[in-house]
Amino acid sequence: MFGINFKPRDPMKNNTSISLVDCSFSYTTGQRILSNVSLDVDIGERVALIGPNGAGKTTLFLLLCGILAPTDGTITVKDKKVKHNQFNQAISYLFQSPDDQLFSSTVIDDVTFGPLNSGLTQKAAFDQAEVALASVNCQSLRDKPPHNLSGGEKRMVALATLLAMQPEIMLLDEPTSNLDMKNRRAIITLLCSLKKTLLISSHDLEFLLETCSRAIILDQGTIVADGPIRTLLADEDLMQAHHMEKPHSLFPHTHRRSVEGIPRDH
Amino acid sequence: MQLDYLTAIHSPMHTWDARWKLAFVGMLIFVVASAREYTNLIVLYLFALGLIVYSKIPLSSYLKSLKPLFLILIMMIPLLSLTSGGTILTQWGFLTIYKEGLHLSGMVTLRACTIISLSIIIFSSTKLPVLVQALSYFRIPKGLCFLLIVTYRYIFLYLDKVDKLITAAKLRGYTVIKGIRHIKNTTAILVTLLVRSYDQSERIYQAMQLRGFTGSFPVTQHFKTTWQDIAKAGIIFACLVSILSLEIL
Ligand SMILES: Nc1ncnc2c1ncn2[C@@H]1O[C@H](COP(=O)(O)OP(=O)(O)OP(=O)(O)O)[C@@H](O)[C@H]1O
Ligand SMILES: [Mg+2]
16 A cells, blocks of 8 residues: 555544445456455545556446445445445446447437436426536437437437436546547536536546546555545556556646657757 | 337327237237248238338338348358258258258248337337336336336347447458358357347446336326227237138138
């Protein structure tokens, strides 16, 4: 463990949104995917979950939303214990692949699906869906079939289906994959403006630097570091030890170099 | 490939009350599955084609939906006609084609095409929520509705994956002939895809549950039977009865 630890907490103040205590998990194949993961996330905190391929990030998300059950340990979300296959409306999950998420015949049907399930009237559900679509700039896709959308459009629509549910906690699994610069920027602006607890897994470190204040490094199923995102990502040794690279924006002067493109040696 | 984008078409089939449609086309599928006579199967297939035209499903979409099925049949037919039966039809070297095997393959092909065509009609003329609502009207338990939704997603995901995989394989020099020659590999791939699309349909289902789905879609449509609905049912019923009587006589 690198010398960065959980920040001290005030036990009297309960503003914990997500809490894992000593959670372990193995798939039926028997291999341990997560071992003794403990973690607390405060309400409104934006946390980056990083780590190499196969580290267990997606698995951790699936545990948090109740799709998988931990083999050991307990998970609480908003002071309620997460039970296997019992889904809490306060938490929503953006699947790593949008094809797992979209299923209706039109985009608007898909986005209204959640609000209608939570008992809203047809009109209220549609209003909520339109707002969600507008917030990801996808009003023009409203009546298209989701399976014909481009990879990036699917991502944005999948995000809209979550936003329409107005969840308190969002787990985002690689939200920027397939996105062009404009949509990536739109997501950064959107996420920074949301007053929600966010846990974001991504390999796009620059994106995480702009959206999150805290980072957790997961490698081979254990949390190896947890702390302020700028400190962690700037630690070259730590990053390299876990098969990642320090992001360019954290090197001094790289900005000017990359703009001019030529080394300035005279 | 998903068929629900065809639900936007306007046709008499699309406006047919989903409950009647489900009941009568469902019965027709049952008759196809149990028909034993070649001629009856051919008549049923032609009838199904008629219904496709009646539903205004574009020929290209119809063929596209059938394509993966053809691919699976192409893999299966040689196996069937080479391995089952006793009456030898022709023989080339080690290859022996049996009459019974050929007969069986013909039946399987016809039956599969007809059943898939009829399913295509149901799924491309009814939105899934409406279909589920119609199912619950028949007092089908929630659990079974779940299962149907998941199976529906599953079958189409599977066919879609087979299609994509064959395209990808073709880009790498694969041909159907080679696929038949290396039947063991091809079968292994088809089985892998079965498992993979099962996983994906499960994830889709989980994603639905995360958005509050508990097995019934919010009611958005109220069914009302008109005389047209009954007339359409009558046409299917006439076909049903005539085929059944031919089968029995
Ligand atoms: N259904 C499953 N059955 C068995 N093993 C699995 C299953 N799903 C994932 N794994 C294994 O669990 C490990 C962690 O997978 P996970 O998807 O959580 O990684 P990840 O950190 O999200 O990786 P990536 O950055 O590539 O998305 C991997 O080694 C993977 O092979
Ligand atoms: Mg992952």
